[in-house]
Amino acid sequence: MTDEPRPTLRQIFDEHASYIWRTLRHLGIPEADTPDLCQEVFVTVHRRLSSFEGRSSLRTWLYGICLRIASEHRRRPHVRKETPLSEPPPDADEEHTSGPESRLEQRNAVERLLAVLDEDKRQIVVLYEIEGFSMKEVAEIIDCPLQTAYSRLHAARALMLSAFNAEKEAER
Amino acid sequence: MSLPDDPERLANATPPSPLGELFASAARDLPSNEQLARLAAQLGPILNGAPSAPTAPSGTSLGVKLGIGAGALALLVGAGLALRGATQTRTVSSAAHSAAAPLASAVSAVSAPTPSNSTPLAVESAPIADDASAPRALDKPGTPANTASSKASSVQSKPSEASLLEQARRALATSPSYALQLANQHRALYPHGVLTQEREVIAIEALRKLHRGSEADQRATGFSKSFPGSAHQRMVDDPATK
Numbered sequence: 001m002t003d004e005p006r007p008t009l010r011q012i013f014d015e016h017a018s019y020i021w022r023t024l025r026h027l028g029i030p031e032a033d034t035p036d037l038c039q040e041v042f043v044t045v046h047r048r049l050s051s052f053e054g055r056s057s058l059r060t061w062l063y064g065i066c067l068r069i070a071s072e073h074r075r076r077p078h079v080r081k082e083t084p085l086s087e088p089p090p091d092a093d094e095e096h097t098s099g100p101e102s103r104l105e106q107r108n109a110v111e112r113l114l115a116v117l118d119e120d121k122r123q124i125v126v127l128y129e130i131e132g133f134s135m136k137e138v139a140e141i142i143d144c145p146l147q148t149a150y151s152r153l154h155a156a157r158a159l160m161l162s163a164f165n166a167e168k169e170a171e172r
Numbered sequence: 173m174s175l176p177d178d179p180e181r182l183a184n185a186t187p188p189s190p191l192g193e194l195f196a197s198a199a200r201d202l203p204s205n206e207q208l209a210r211l212a213a214q215l216g217p218i219l220n221g222a223p224s225a226p227t228a229p230s231g232t233s234l235g236v237k238l239g240i241g242a243g244a245l246a247l248l249v250g251a252g253l254a255l256r257g258a259t260q261t262r263t264v265s266s267a268a269h270s271a272a273a274p275l276a277s278a279v280s281a282v283s284a285p286t287p288s289n290s291t292p293l294a295v296e297s298a299p300i301a302d303d304a305s306a307p308r309a310l311d312k313p314g315t316p317a318n319t320a321s322s323k324a325s326s327v328q329s330k331p332s333e334a335s336l337l338e339q340a341r342r343a344l345a346t347s348p349s350y351a352l353q354l355a356n357q358h359r360a361l362y363p364h365g366v367l368t369q370e371r372e373v374i375a376i377e378a379l380r381k382l383h384r385g386s387e388a389d390q391r392a393t394g395f396s397k398s399f400p401g402s403a404h405q406r407m408v409d410d411p412a413t414k
Contacts, residue, residue, distance in 0.1 A: 009218060
């Protein structure tokens with residue numbers, strides 16, 4: 001355990017809630033379910049925070065919880081299938097520089113790319129390409145050998161590029 | 173065995189990857205402040221350090237997740253729903269709340285923090301912005317208007333933090349002055365509340381909508397000092413100065 005004082009849940013929320021929300025969405029959690037799952041992550045963090053020993057960084061620990069909850073959720077039989085949004089989300093962030101339509105198109109395009117990946121590859125892409133973890137941290141979070149993480153990232157990129165090119169080809 | 177260095181991320185790839193812009197946009201795709209505020213409201217009780225409880229099945233309400241019994245919930249879900257406004261009697265129907273708000277209030281009531289000895293926050297000591305819209309005392313139990321609820325516990329005479337702020341948030345779009353009034357009412361009722369940050373965000377936005385920029389700035393400064401690194405900071409920053 002490190003000597004650093006353990007952060008409060010409020011501090012964790014302030015620092016990480018946006019990113020946990022974003023991660024859940026990119027892991028394939030439907031927009032409508034994201035708030036509930038986010039809540040579930042923080043309730044879990046609340047329960048386990050006292051047992052967090054600091055052997056990993058707080059961030060990797062949090063994302064480990066996040067991935068596990070998302071994974072469990074996707075396996076539930078009642079889970080709705082995500083469908084691309086047909087209109088801009090009502091809470092679209094005003095800070096974004098592009099318009100709602102453009103944001104929506106980009107979000108749907110990202111979702112289509114991620115949808116071609118199996119769960120293992122999707123997790124790696126989300127953590128590395130979007131959340132900015134190092135590959136060592138990614139391997140730690142998903143609990144796999146580092147070399148395996150590299151292989152999955154490589155394969156995921158090839159699959160996404162292929163899907164992207166096929167989509168462009170179909171548009172012509 | 174030596175391992176390769178981390179490959180260049182798609183968003184920063186040189187030459188640019190056709191996927192780069194998409195992943196850069198995905199990284200910018202954060203929840204809105206309103207979504208975060210709603211989440212904070214739902215988590216209100218535990219964000220302030222309410223005790224943890226045994227594990228419950230996922231997919232359940234926050235109340236159940238926190239181990240609150242159905243009986244207690246049924247009793248408490250009704251608590252805090254009657255809100256009396258400053259100038260008129262307003263009965264808040266359960267339909268006017270998000271599903272989570274009553275639960276949050278229920279949990280809040282169960283796990284209400286003991287009187288705090290902590291130092292008052294700067295935002296709590298800031299002057300109330302508008303005397304005209306300042307909170308007025310809620311009707312006390314026992315007054316004619318509250319005869320029907322006179323048998324209820326004292327917790328029923330006071331709106332929950334979450335329901336009060338949910339009302340304020342909704343009022344922002346149509347009546348900023350009422351939103352400000354509710355936010356100030358929250359400050360009077362819950363000076364050490366768990367949703368202090370959310371209240372201040374609403375109050376600052378309301379002041380800006382009312383074109384009371386200097387008061388908004390004053391309150392925003394207090395917010396930044398009290399909550400450095402807050403997830404709501406983006407909302408508090410004056411958009412005109414960006």
